[in-house]
Amino acid sequence: MHEAPDQPSARAEPGIAELLAARPWLSVAPDVGLMLDEVPLARLAHEHGTPLWVYSDAVLTARYRALEAALAGAALSARIHFALKANDTLALLRRLVALGSGADVVSIGEYEAARRAGFAPQAIVFSGVGKTEAELSTALVRGVGQINVESAEELATITAIAARLGLRAPIALRVNPDVDAGTHAKITTGKAENKFGIPSDRIEPLYAEAATSPSLRLIGLAVHIGSQILALEPYRRAYGRLADLVRRLLARGLPVERIDLGGGLGIPYGTEPAPPPAAFAAAVHEAFGAFRLPLIVEPGRWLVGPAGLLLSRVVLQKEGAARRFVVLDAGMNDLLRPALYDAWHGIVPVDAARLHAPVSPADVVGPVCETGDTFARERALPQFAPNDLVAVLDVGAYGSVMSSNYNLRPRAAAVVVEGGTARLVRRRQTILELFSHDMA
Numbered sequence: 001m002h003e004a005p006d007q008p009s010a011r012a013e014p015g016i017a018e019l020l021a022a023r024p025w026l027s028v029a030p031d032v033g034l035m036l037d038e039v040p041l042a043r044l045a046h047e048h049g050t051p052l053w054v055y056s057d058a059v060l061t062a063r064y065r066a067l068e069a070a071l072a073g074a075a076l077s078a079r080i081h082f083a084l085k086a087n088d089t090l091a092l093l094r095r096l097v098a099l100g101s102g103a104d105v106v107s108i109g110e111y112e113a114a115r116r117a118g119f120a121p122q123a124i125v126f127s128g129v130g131k132t133e134a135e136l137s138t139a140l141v142r143g144v145g146q147i148n149v150e151s152a153e154e155l156a157t158i159t160a161i162a163a164r165l166g167l168r169a170p171i172a173l174r175v176n177p178d179v180d181a182g183t184h185a186k187i188t189t190g191k192a193e194n195k196f197g198i199p200s201d202r203i204e205p206l207y208a209e210a211a212t213s214p215s216l217r218l219i220g221l222a223v224h225i226g227s228q229i230l231a232l233e234p235y236r237r238a239y240g241r242l243a244d245l246v247r248r249l250l251a252r253g254l255p256v257e258r259i260d261l262g263g264g265l266g267i268p269y270g271t272e273p274a275p276p277p278a279a280f281a282a283a284v285h286e287a288f289g290a291f292r293l294p295l296i297v298e299p300g301r302w303l304v305g306p307a308g309l310l311l312s313r314v315v316l317q318k319e320g321a322a323r324r325f326v327v328l329d330a331g332m333n334d335l336l337r338p339a340l341y342d343a344w345h346g347i348v349p350v351d352a353a354r355l356h357a358p359v360s361p362a363d364v365v366g367p368v369c370e371t372g373d374t375f376a377r378e379r380a381l382p383q384f385a386p387n388d389l390v391a392v393l394d395v396g397a398y399g400s401v402m403s404s405n406y407n408l409r410p411r412a413a414a415v416v417v418e419g420g421t422a423r424l425v426r427r428r429q430t431i432l433e434l435f436s437h438d439m440a
């Protein structure tokens with residue numbers, strides 16, 4: 001198993017000052033402490049309580065525009081389809097709609113979220129290895145833009161459903177290029193042993209056969225090799241294979257309207273280098289520029305990851321037999337990534353004095369009754385007192401979406417900071433709501 005690439009363990013971990021310096025949307029004022037886009041986090045905690053997801057509209061907008069500019073700069077006609085699995089907060093989705101984004105969804109729930117946010121059905125791609133018949137027919141009836149097909153078996157199901165409904169299903173075949181994305185094993189999707197996609201050598205015959213079906217409209221091919229990818233080499237290899245397949249399909253006179261390149265572009269969780277979007281765009285151009293075909297990219301993390309932080313209060317600091325523990329009111333039920341992938345997230349104090357106080361190693365943990373409920377081990381942090389605030393950084397992607405009610409803890413509220421003010425965009429779940437599905 002690979003070590004998590006978002007773990008700056010090999011080099012020295014970045015300190016609080018370095019983390020902040022690399023994130024200019026965060027700043028410190030002597031009187032109010034840490035601010036996001038000039039809005040004091042202490043004020044947000046006071047007004048909305050903790051744990052609290054805090055998103056920056058400006059960061060999301062800037063990242064969307066930067067990616068869009070990089071793709072256009074490489075002379076690519078590529079449309080961004082935000083992967084909703086990274087963040088399904090309607091307020092953020094609405095911003096993405098306004099910016100011109102399309103959507104990538106993996107369930108009818110996400111399809112519904114995309115529609116509510118205002119994505120046109122035509123701008124929605126439906127991916128996923130286990131779409132049910134009910135999900136497929138609902139998406140088809142409601143006019144989904146593209147279904148990424150993950151197996152010959154699924155293609156047969158889709159063909160039958162489309163025939164029954166009397167429509168043509170717009171499909172792309174998802175290729176499994178057998179390329180190692182060099183990321184954490186749990187988020188690698190493009191290797192032969194992974195459950196995703198159709199092996200490269202089966203694509204051509206399947207595509208040719210699909211082209212004869214009156215119930216299918218062939219859009220092209222899709223690929224997605226994994227997430228939090230910090231090197232361009234895996235992309236080059238996967239895209240090279242995909243481009244070979246496209247060339248062969250075109251040579252046979254088969255229709256290819258568009259190519260879907262998936263997501264996966266990684267972000268720095270500390271201060272480590274990550275490929276800039278222009279370098280990614282250049283790699284895309286290298287493989288696909290000559291086709292002059294419309295392209296789709298499906299980023300999730302790159303767009304929203306840095307735009308979110310988790311604001312949490314220190315319940316208490318306790319001296320264990322072997323180490324100091326900072327116990328937060330946020331737990332693995334809120335932010336699962338550290339427990340699930342050993343993911344590294346920056347954690348910084350909010351109070352100005354704490355930001356500049358001497359540091360020593362501490363384990364930052366949640367209140368959940370599992371040792372895995374640990375956000376950071378031996379992290380250089382100041383001393384804390386009960387009710388102090390901390391911000392867990394870069395949790396805009398795969399943060400709130402992966403939270404649960406484990407230990408019967410309600411799901412946290414969310415605010416969006418925009419133009420110097422903050423707006424509550426998701427209210428905190430109540431204790432009563434936790435029982436609203438029980439029937440006895």
Ligand code: LLP
Pocket residue numbers: 083085086104127128187224226227228262263264265298299300301302337341397398
């Ligand atoms: N397209 C497809 C078909 C995907 O499966 C994914 C993510 C994306 C696009 C977006 O990938 P991104 O650009 O966000 O890397 N929970 C994990 C990440 C799982 C990613 C799953 N697929 C984490 O917290 O790291």
